[in-house]
Amino acid sequence: MPPPTVGAMEERWSTEHVLSLAPDAASQKAAGKLSTPAPWSAAGTDGTALWGECRGSGSTPYRTVIELATPAYRCSCPSRKFPCKHALGLLLLWSGTPEAVAAAEPADWAADWLAARRERAAIPSAQATADPAAARRRAEKRGARVAAGAAELRLRLADRIRHGLADRSTAGPWEEVAARMVDAQAPGLAARVRELDGLPQERLLEEYAMLHLLATAATRIDELPAGLAATVRTRVGYTTDAAEILAGPTVRDRWQVLGSRTAPMGDGGDDRLTTRRVWLRGAKTGRPALLLAFGRPDQAPDLAVPTGHLLEAELAFHPAARPLRAALGTRYGAPEPGPAAPPTGLTVAEAVAGYGTAVADDPWLDAWPTVLAGVVPVRTPEGWQLTDGHHTVPVRPSAVPEPALWRLAAVSTGRPLTVFGEYGHQGFAPVTAWAGDHRPIGLTTA
Amino acid sequence: MTITQDPWESLRTTALLGTDRRPLPATALPLAESVDQDDPATALLELAALATVRRRAGALPVPAAGPPGPPAPEDPRPELPPAAARRLAVLLAGRSNGGGTLANLTELLPQWLATARARGFRPPAALVPALLDAARARSELRTDGVALAGPLGRWLAGQNPDWRYVLRTTAPDAPEQPTDDHLWHEGLFAERVTHLTLLRRRDPAAGLALLRSTWPTERAEDRLLFLDALQDGLSPADEPFLEAALGDRSKNVRATAAELLSTLPGSDLAHRMAVRATAAVRLAEPGTHLLVTPPAECDAGMQRDGIPLKSPTGRGERAWWFGEVIAAAPLAVWPETTGLTPEQLLTLRVGDSIDETSSSWADDLREAWARAAVRQHDADWARALLGPAPVPPARGAGRSRAPRATGAPSKLLAVLPPAERAVWTAAFIEVHGLGEAFQLLGACVTPWTPPLSTAVVTALARAAASGAYPWSHSGVLGMTERALAPETAAAVEALAAEAAPESAWSETFARLAGTLRFREAMLAELGA
Numbered sequence: 025m026p027p028p029t030v031g032a033m034e035e036r037w038s039t040e041h042v043l044s045l046a047p048d049a050a051s052q053k054a055a056g057k058l059s060t061p062a063p064w065s066a067a068g069t070d071g072t073a074l075w076g077e078c079r080g081s082g083s084t085p086y087r088t089v090i091e092l093a094t095p096a097y098r099c100s101c102p103s104r105k106f107p108c109k110h111a112l113g114l115l116l117l118w119s120g121t122p123e124a125v126a127a128a129e130p131a132d133w134a135a136d137w138l139a140a141r142r143e144r145a146a147i148p149s150a151q152a153t154a155d156p157a158a159a160r161r162r163a164e165k166r167g168a169r170v171a172a173g174a175a176e177l178r179l180r181l182a183d184r185i186r187h188g189l190a191d192r193s194t195a196g197p198w199e200e201v202a203a204r205m206v207d208a209q210a211p212g213l214a215a216r217v218r219e220l221d222g223l224p225q226e227r228l229l230e231e232y233a234m235l236h237l238l239a240t241a242a243t244r245i246d247e248l249p250a251g252l253a254a255t256v257r258t259r260v261g262y263t264t265d266a267a268e269i270l271a272g273p274t275v276r277d278r279w280q281v282l283g284s285r286t287a288p289m290g291d292g293g294d295d296r297l298t299t300r301r302v303w304l305r306g307a308k309t310g311r312p313a314l315l316l317a318f319g320r321p322d323q324a325p326d327l328a329v330p331t332g333h334l335l336e337a338e339l340a341f342h343p344a345a346r347p348l349r350a351a352l353g354t355r356y357g358a359p360e361p362g363p364a365a366p367p368t369g370l371t372v373a374e375a376v377a378g379y380g381t382a383v384a385d386d387p388w389l390d391a392w393p394t395v396l397a398g399v400v401p402v403r404t405p406e407g408w409q410l411t412d413g414h415h416t417v418p419v420r421p422s423a424v425p426e427p428a429l430w431r432l433a434a435v436s437t438g439r440p441l442t443v444f445g446e447y448g449h450q451g452f453a454p455v456t457a458w459a460g461d462h463r464p465i466g467l468t469t470a
Numbered sequence: 471m472t473i474t475q476d477p478w479e480s481l482r483t484t485a486l487l488g489t490d491r492r493p494l495p496a497t498a499l500p501l502a503e504s505v506d507q508d509d510p511a512t513a514l515l516e517l518a519a520l521a522t523v524r525r526r527a528g529a530l531p532v533p534a535a536g537p538p539g540p541p542a543p544e545d546p547r548p549e550l551p552p553a554a555a556r557r558l559a560v561l562l563a564g565r566s567n568g569g570g571t572l573a574n575l576t577e578l579l580p581q582w583l584a585t586a587r588a589r590g591f592r593p594p595a596a597l598v599p600a601l602l603d604a605a606r607a608r609s610e611l612r613t614d615g616v617a618l619a620g621p622l623g624r625w626l627a628g629q630n631p632d633w634r635y636v637l638r639t640t641a642p643d644a645p646e647q648p649t650d651d652h653l654w655h656e657g658l659f660a661e662r663v664t665h666l667t668l669l670r671r672r673d674p675a676a677g678l679a680l681l682r683s684t685w686p687t688e689r690a691e692d693r694l695l696f697l698d699a700l701q702d703g704l705s706p707a708d709e710p711f712l713e714a715a716l717g718d719r720s721k722n723v724r725a726t727a728a729e730l731l732s733t734l735p736g737s738d739l740a741h742r743m744a745v746r747a748t749a750a751v752r753l754a755e756p757g758t759h760l761l762v763t764p765p766a767e768c769d770a771g772m773q774r775d776g777i778p779l780k781s782p783t784g785r786g787e788r789a790w791w792f793g794e795v796i797a798a799a800p801l802a803v804w805p806e807t808t809g810l811t812p813e814q815l816l817t818l819r820v821g822d823s824i825d826e827t828s829s830s831w832a833d834d835l836r837e838a839w840a841r842a843a844v845r846q847h848d849a850d851w852a853r854a855l856l857g858p859a860p861v862p863p864a865r866g867a868g869r870s871r872a873p874r875a876t877g878a879p880s881k882l883l884a885v886l887p888p889a890e891r892a893v894w895t896a897a898f899i900e901v902h903g904l905g906e907a908f909q910l911l912g913a914c915v916t917p918w919t920p921p922l923s924t925a926v927v928t929a930l931a932r933a934a935a936s937g938a939y940p941w942s943h944s945g946v947l948g949m950t951e952r953a954l955a956p957e958t959a960a961a962v963e964a965l966a967a968e969a970a971p972e973s974a975w976s977e978t979f980a981r982l983a984g985t986l987r988f989r990e991a992m993l994a995e996l997g998a
Contacts, residue, residue, distance in 0.1 A: 188488025
């Protein structure tokens with residue numbers, strides 16, 4: 025094995041980033057307690073991995089290994105949480121007290137696991153060879169069911185308009201219609217339908233109309249231009265296999281991480297899964313991209329790159345009228361720290377125009393990733409706003425918890441700063457802030 | 471319906487009432503003519519979709535209402551070292567219940583804040599809201615938390631009603647001082663108290679003058695707390711005002727004025743009390759005992775000087791008046807009139823005209839002297855009343871009497887200089903163990919001195935060896951986690967190793983050692 029190298033990997037992660045990897049708040053707390061050198065022995069790093077032995081209540085210490093590039097974790101503790109508190113604690117120790125994690129070659133037990141991991145990664149996953157004819161039959165069958173479901177939805181919507189939205193006496197709950205959409209294999213339609221019951225009356229017509237538009241488009245996907253057809257398919261609920269997309273054209277760039285957000289999936293109905301969204305921008309192409317990762321219960325989503333870092337990689341974009349979501353392909357090296365300066369951003373007027381252009385491509389687009397430059401967060405009687413002195417955007421109500429907005433105000437100290445977030449017709453949802461040449465501050469991570 | 475009406479509004483009205491009742495409105499939307507109007511309901515949905523997408527795609531930016539308010543003042547302090555900033559984030563996030571391998575992290579926050587503040591650091595802006603939230607929930611964190619949050623904290627507090635307390639929290643070293651009395655006349659009650667306290671610290675005479683200017687119109691509850699604020703910078707110059715307050719309508723105001731006057735040794739009230747006290751206690755002729763003649767009545771003068779007619783706990787009236795008089799009399803009067811030191815006075819027998827030796831008068835007198843010593847911050851008397859630090863039997867001549875319980879020893883202890891407190895408490899623990907030491911330890915300055923820390927650790931080791939349960943010492947253990955000197959960590963780790971594996975004590979000591987290491991690292995990061 026070559027001697028430990030000191031390179032870009034030596035850049036340690038921030039506490040904030042480490043804590044953002046935790047599957048839940050309890051793990052964050054537990055890890056905080058393991059962030060001192062006291063419980064650790066034989067802790068070391070070779071620049072690509074960390075390892076150490078953590079003394080617990082039992083007689084044998086737990087052995088923890090972390091491979092930093094992925095990152096991947098391994099611990100001998102019985103915890104079902106993933107990553108466990110030992111892995112997080114070791115990361116915190118390394119991040120906060122570097123001298124406690126000495127440069128060394130991996131201990132034998134760590135080296136074994138790391139080597140096994142490298143071998144596994146080298147074997148490409150076996151591609152299931154499907155019968156193309158059977159696949160086509162299945163697709164045709166589903167297309168027919170989706171179209172039938174969409175047609176039924178159009179009738180239901182029109183029915184309500186005939187009777188009047190104010191008259192709720194004759195209409196049953198939308199939940200029942202949502203179930204029909206699930207049967208029709210159109211989960212995207214089902215999710216939108218389910219939201220109708222909870223909407224305030226003043227927003228009903230808008231949502232009925234956009235749902236009608238989507239259902240109409242779903243009945244005639246084949247007549248639409250390719251990009252728009254792909255957008256409609258995605259919104260109706262067709263999923264795309266990442267491997268299939270990665271087999272197609274990819275874009276190689278140095279992708280800068282603009283921000284990330286982890287949230288439970290769905291509206292409380294199924295909060296067993298968490299979703300991590302990571303927004304990127306190509307340093308060369310300037311293209312925005314969105315990566316999604318999903319975590320099972322008690323496990324953090326596996327995709328973790330610190331905000332502000334650059335990741336050289338191939339991305340394959342999901343087909344859409346306005347491509348944004350991407351699958352992560354080959355990576356070239358580990359993430360490196362990005363430039364100290366904040367990313368270039370737009371004025372408020374430019375951001376509003378930018379979203380308008382995006383809506384022209386995808387009428388159902390609720391928000392578009394946007395970097396605002398030189399804005400000041402202001403609290404007004406009407407709610408939070410961001411202003412650049414010429415124009416103002418409201419912060420989307422309830423998109424961001426109140427403490428995050430006070431964090432934003434504190435970081436700004438009342439002076440202009442750069443903010444990344446999603447801007448759309450309901451306002452701006454901030455995710456990351458850069459004040460001066462300081463490191464980016466994630467607003468929603470504790 | 472005319473087509474000049476807002477197309478969206480006319481669509482919405484029709485949708486609410488239903489196309490069965492209302493005809494499809496004519497709208498001036500571009501492309502509206504391309505919508506198939508065969509089915510009015512479907513046509514309405516399509517027109518609404520058209521209008522919605524048009525509005526979203528064509529939205530214009532909203533002009534700014536005006537320039538944003540003034541930014542936060544610059545904070546000249548250096549930012550916390552990165553490791554200390556990370557530690558603060560962990561401490562602020564750490565709302566653990568105290569289980570596990572470390573003490574409740576929030577218990578370490580007060581010490582962290584005090585140290586960081588003393589070192590003159592500025593916290594990272596992103597952590598200031600969490601800091602203000604923490605100090606809002608725990609008032610003992612407020613002074614240090616607010617000082618640490620600095621100008622940014624005050625700026626934020628001006629915008630968030632939840633953090634209004636920041637504006638009311640007095641920071642003794644705050645650079646900003648009240649410059650005019652606007653707050654006094656228009657502020658909230660707490661803001662007025664702060665204003666008066668700050669002014670009083672800077673210019674006692676001006677503070678008194680300000681209070682006088684509005685005194686007659688203040689409410690009784692407010693007068694009480696304003697009067698209390700005069701404790702800062704109390705001097706003979708305040709006496710005429712306080713004398714007048716002895717005639718206040720409110721009983722509590724009168725009592726507070728009397729208490730303040732009794733701590734002014736040269737005041738008329740102190741003199742009147744001295745006369746009453748020396749009439750009540752005198753040195754009997756041979757000089758062997760003190761003769762008590764309790765007051766026969768509580769006359770109007772005594773009542774005016776703050777002596778309540780009745781004991782709130784129902785004690786005999788004469789004994790009650792006696793105690794109140796002695797407690798309010800300047801202690802200096804006793805050595806002056808008898809020529810004896812406090813120690814000598816305390817060894818004398820005490821009695822009355824019937825019985826030359828009465829333990830009940832002796833206790834009453836001691837108790838009253840103890841109250842006077844605490845009130846007048848008299849270290850000589852406090853030392854005499856506490857008695858010498860207990861001597862362990864091994865070193866002393868087998869003589870280990872517990873100090874006589876006088877008043878609350880912890881209050882007397884608090885009057886002594888910090889170093890003396892630690893020495894006395896360490897000696898006490900060495901002799902009497904931890905059972906009675908909780909309040910005494912609470913009176914000692916944290917972190918404890920190494921000798922006091924060692925005494926506590928040794929006592930814990932003895933308790934463990936004696937088969938006691940750790941939870942019977944949970945009060946002292948909680949305090950120990952916050953206050954034990956970090957130098958003791960190695961000794962505690964050794965105890966953890968010696969204790970029976972998996973036992974409650976081994977867990978207790980391991981946890982304590984972990985906490986000490988954590989505190990050590992935490993203070994090292996702050997360069998303390």
